Amino acid sequence: MPGTFDRSRQSAVVRCVSKKFDQAISVYFGTITPDAIAAQGAHDAYVAALRAHGTEVTVLSALDKHPDCCFVEDVAVMVGKKAIIPKMGHASREGEQAAIIEFLSEGAEIIHMNSNCTLDGGDVVFLDDRYLIGISTRTNRAGAEFLAKYVKDAGFKVEFIEIPDSTLHLTTIFSSPRPGTLVAAEGHLSINQIGHLADEIIWVPNSESYAANTMGYSGDRVIIAAGYPTTRQLLLDAGFSITTVDMDAIREADGSLTCLSQFNA
Numbered sequence: 001m002p003g004t005f006d007r008s009r010q011s012a013v014v015r016c017v018s019k020k021f022d023q024a025i026s027v028y029f030g031t032i033t034p035d036a037i038a039a040q041g042a043h044d045a046y047v048a049a050l051r052a053h054g055t056e057v058t059v060l061s062a063l064d065k066h067p068d069c070c071f072v073e074d075v076a077v078m079v080g081k082k083a084i085i086p087k088m089g090h091a092s093r094e095g096e097q098a099a100i101i102e103f104l105s106e107g108a109e110i111i112h113m114n115s116n117c118t119l120d121g122g123d124v125v126f127l128d129d130r131y132l133i134g135i136s137t138r139t140n141r142a143g144a145e146f147l148a149k150y151v152k153d154a155g156f157k158v159e160f161i162e163i164p165d166s167t168l169h170l171t172t173i174f175s176s177p178r179p180g181t182l183v184a185a186e187g188h189l190s191i192n193q194i195g196h197l198a199d200e201i202i203w204v205p206n207s208e209s210y211a212a213n214t215m216g217y218s219g220d221r222v223i224i225a226a227g228y229p230t231t232r233q234l235l236l237d238a239g240f241s242i243t244t245v246d247m248d249a250i251r252e253a254d255g256s257l258t259c260l261s262q263f264n265a
């Protein structure tokens with residue numbers, strides 16, 4: 001996860017929204033139907049924001065058989081020059097990995113997880129000298145331990161964090177926008193779980209949990225979702241300069257900012 005490590009985020013791959021986005025996995029199933037056209041508009045704005053921050057972005061075509069294909073964060077975890085390719089935590093997402101493997105294999109060694117492992121990249125947050133790996137409904141302990149071995153071999157520390165079943169991924173409610181700083185949503189993780197991890201923990205109110213998924217860039221710049229005023233003010237008070245992206249249409253399929261990109265440099 002080198003882009004996250006130094007927050008320069010030089011190079012990323014993203015994938016367009018599937019025509020079947022209305023069938024994406026969503027907690028809103030039965031109440032809101034995700035809208036593929038609106039989501040592609042949000043995706044375009046997201047890519048523009050990454051490019052405005054200096055990231056070279058490769059845009060892959062949608063996989064129209066895979067409603068969740070735009071959520072490329074989940075399908076690989078970079079550890080230095082190794083790309084760890086998980087068995088996806090939800091069976092419907094198996095098969096999304098192939099095009100990302102092809103892209104990453106130009107610069108990275110591809111490592112496939114064992115068959116007893118499941119993991120989504122959305123359960124991994126990089127914090128300075130360590131990888132934080134969520135144990136969730138998507139990431140099992142075998143998957144976390146598989147990844148941890150490669151992380152330790154690369155010289156980083158690892159911590160596992162148990163995620164409540166009501167929360168999709170670690171990145172759903174947690175991020176590290178600059179060295180030594182975490183942003184966490186109230187009501188999902190306890191101070192006992194994460195209090196020791198960072199000097200500065202910015203707790204956002206539970207009602208704005210979605211905004212805890214931030215994308216930090218060097219120089220205290222951060223991209224956040226639009227529409228979360230308390231979080232925005234907390235981050236301004238903490239010295240960040242802020243760019244917002246309207247993520248409402250992506251949120252309808254349980255996606256956040258980080259879900260949409262895979263950084264490979």
Ligand code: GLY
Nearest residue numbers: 024025068253254
């Ligand atoms: N809709 C994103 C996921 O559930 O993986």
